[in-house]
Amino acid sequence: MPWVVVWPVLVVAALVGAFFLGRDLWRRGKALTRAAARAADAASRFSERADELAQAARERNPVPPVALLRDRADLVDDLEAARAARDRRLVERHARLRAVMAGWLDYWR
DSSP: OHHHHHHHHHHHHHHHHHHHHHHHHHHHHHHHHHHHHHHHHHHHHHHHHHHHHHHHHHHHSOOOOOOTTOOHHHHHHHHHHHHHHHHHHHHHHHHHHHHHHHHHHHHHO
């Protein structure tokens, strides 16, 4: 007689546990799809921003054309322009450094 009561209780308990487990899995699956959608959106925004930054970098520092079959005078002009730009950046950097150092000297006096 006790087995007649125990087995139905065990079956009902297993069904109730299966229901709660299934509900939890369903909710986790929905949360996972929402997270995947957010991740896909973030990845697309990241890709677009990376493309924008790459384009800005290309515009700011264009790659010089290939030197094959170019006139030597053009190559020398390009080299001098690159050296002048480098020297200009160096002078600007040193001017900023001097300003910072002067500020520190004023601070410590």
